Amino acid sequence: MTRVIVIVAVAMSCLPAAALAWEQGGLRLRGRLQTRFEVEREREGSWSSGFRLRRARFDARFMPSEQARLVLELDGAEVLELGGPEAAGVELKDAYGRYEVRDAFRVQVGRFKKPFSRLKMSSSWELPVPVRGLLNRHAVGGTSHGGFGGRDIGLMIFGRMKGLARLRYYVGAFGGDGLFEGRRESHKDFVARLQVRPFKGLRVAVDATHKLYHDLEGRTRTANLFGADARLRFRGFTLLLEGAYGDNVDAGPGRVLWGVHAIASYRFGPWDGWALTPAAMVESFDPDAGIAGGRALRFCGAVNLDVGEIFRLILFAESSF
Incomplete structure (x- = not known):
């Protein structure tokens, strides 16, 4: 397509x-x-x-x-x-x-994004490519039993340390009712994320979600998704790498999925008050690693033109195989 x-x-x-x-x-x-x-x-x-x-x-x-x-x-x-x-x-x-009790200890409660995947946690208005990709669509953002990431109702404790390579941590428990999003199901997710900044411009993180849900026969099932991401910034250049591996709850117990993607962009200002950001994304996603022929490969490109602080024009193209 x-x-x-x-x-x-x-x-x-x-x-x-x-x-x-x-x-x-x-x-x-x-x-x-x-x-x-x-x-x-x-x-x-x-x-x-x-x-x-x-x-x-x-x-x-x-x-x-x-x-x-x-x-x-x-x-x-x-x-x-x-x-x-x-x-x-x-x-x-x-x-x-x-x-916020202090920088190292903050509490958040309500409906918000789970701390999984830098790409998902980032605002869609800030993305250089206006799509998050197949891994987000089929696993992180949503499944028939709620996304491993994405928005849900719950409680999260998080904070940052000035030392320890600027460590940031996130720990949360979520148990939103599926009826909130039109699904007749319920689930509970336990999510954790650790992020460090080894040096200026580089951030590296690992995250994991443990999910409890009920199958069609009412039995309690468990599923896990493990991810990692890195973002490198140098002057106007930004490189984002991300991947995840874990259970495919839509395919059934014992079925696994994986996905990786990379986004590269470069922002520069051709005129005062204007900014141009060309970007490219490549991703590979396999929804069922146990079955041959299901892997998808996708290429995307975008050119972003920002005029002032309130207007953006984006030309975007993609092709998938």
């Missing part, structure tokens, strides 16, 4: 001038919009095209003190795109509270 996509993203503050004191008092309101025009070539050779409203986000952050914050993020893209009785309503993305 081959796709060519043009994406326009707009992000802006929703605070009027008269309300700037609210921001200084700890309140921030923000709106972001991302629309795209897609041209897609199917395997049988036919072409299709059309506009899509990919994201329509509104988020609010309130910090009553330096140690505490409350965050709420909503997405109305599905309502605006579908409209009428088919619209599913505004989607809740994030809703959590955080309290």
Whole structure:
């Protein structure tokens, strides 16, 4: 399959001038919009095209003190795109509270992203390639029993150390009800992540998720996914490497999957207030390592043009085999 996509993203503050004191008092309101025009070539050779409203986000952050914050993020893209009785309503993305005892000990509770996969933990608005890939789609972001990463309801303890190679740690327990996302199931995930910065510009991390879930016959099953990622930055160049190996809960007990990908990008400013970022991604994903012929290979390329701080134009193309 081959796709060519043009994406326009707009992000802006929703605070009027008269309300700037609210921001200084700890309140921030923000709106972001991302629309795209897609041209897609199917395997049988036919072409299709059309506009899509990919994201329509509104988020609010309130910090009553330096140690505490409350965050709420909503997405109305599905309502605006579908409209009428088919619209599913505004989607809740994030809703959590955080309290910082000190840099080395912070507590977060509510609905938010699990600490697994740098690519998934990064905001989609900051990605140089506007897709997270097959590993995220089929394992990290979601399965029929919830994603090994992605958003869920739970409790997380995390922090950072100034010494010890700038160690960051994350430990969380999540037990969101599948009905929240339209699935008639429940699961519990226990997630841990360790990250270090050996030197300026390089960050390396390992993470793991242990999942408890119920199969169709009501039996309790367990599954694990282990991952690692690294990000190297040097001047305008950024290289992101990531991979994971573990159980494929959709295929059944004893079935395993693996995936690896790399993203390279270079950001430079051709004119004052403008930035150009060409990027490329290559990935390989095997949803069932025990069966031959299931491996997928995917190539993606993108050119990002940022105008000021609120407008981005992206030309994106991909091909998979």
